Amino acid sequence: MLWTVATTIAAFGGFPAWWLPVPLALGWLAVLLTATDLARRRLPDALTLPAYPAAVVLLAVVSWLGPGVDLALRALGGACLFGLAHAAVHLVAPTALGAGDVKLAGVLGALLGAVSWLALIQGAFLAGLVTLGLAALRPKTALPGVPHGPGLLTATWTITVLPPAASPFG
Numbered sequence: 812m813l814w815t816v817a818t819t820i821a822a823f824g825g826f827p828a829w830w831l832p833v834p835l836a837l838g839w840l841a842v843l844l845t846a847t848d849l850a851r852r853r854l855p856d857a858l859t860l861p862a863y864p865a866a867v868v869l870l871a872v873v874s875w876l877g878p879g880v881d882l883a884l885r886a887l888g889g890a891c892l893f894g895l896a897h898a899a900v901h902l903v904a905p906t907a908l909g910a911g912d913v914k915l916a917g918v919l920g921a922l923l924g925a926v927s928w929l930a931l932i933q934g935a936f937l938a939g940l941v942t943l944g945l946a947a948l949r950p951k952t953a954l955p956g957v958p959h960g961p962g963l964l965t966a967t968w969t970i971t972v973l974p975p976a977a978s979p980f981g
Contacts, residue, residue: 813842813968814839817831817838826972829873829876830873830877833869836865837922837971841964841967843858844858844859844960845960845964848958849961851954854911854915854960856914866921870886873925882979883925886921887921888928889930890917891917892931893919893920893923894913896935897916908959912960919963923970927978927979930974933970934970935966940966941965942957945962
């Protein structure tokens, strides 16, 4: 379903065709990680760590096909900022944010940064809203705590298919 939505939005000019591989790849990863995090409260290294080299290759290709080095530099900055912000929260309050969320944040920050600097702020805000929604909907019999990975993934995928007007291609 995510691939259909992304392809349709691209076909109707929501974003350039050279960007389409990003939401497609992220959609695939998001389904796997969201299902795992909701069921087990874990984001496995077997999925989060290989996402880094995959994101580097993917963003290098779309940078080359699209706007060039500016996109790649924003992606690098986004990975650092988003990753470090999540690492800081985890260090201050380890129960508020899991280590898997921190590992995932660098990859998602790269994708958000590639969209725009504003997308990093919007992504963090939207991820928090999605996580709050999950907390409100969580059944009493569920595992304790609320996973933040689904919120991060939902926010990032949404912004990659509906980039803010301030993005270079939105």
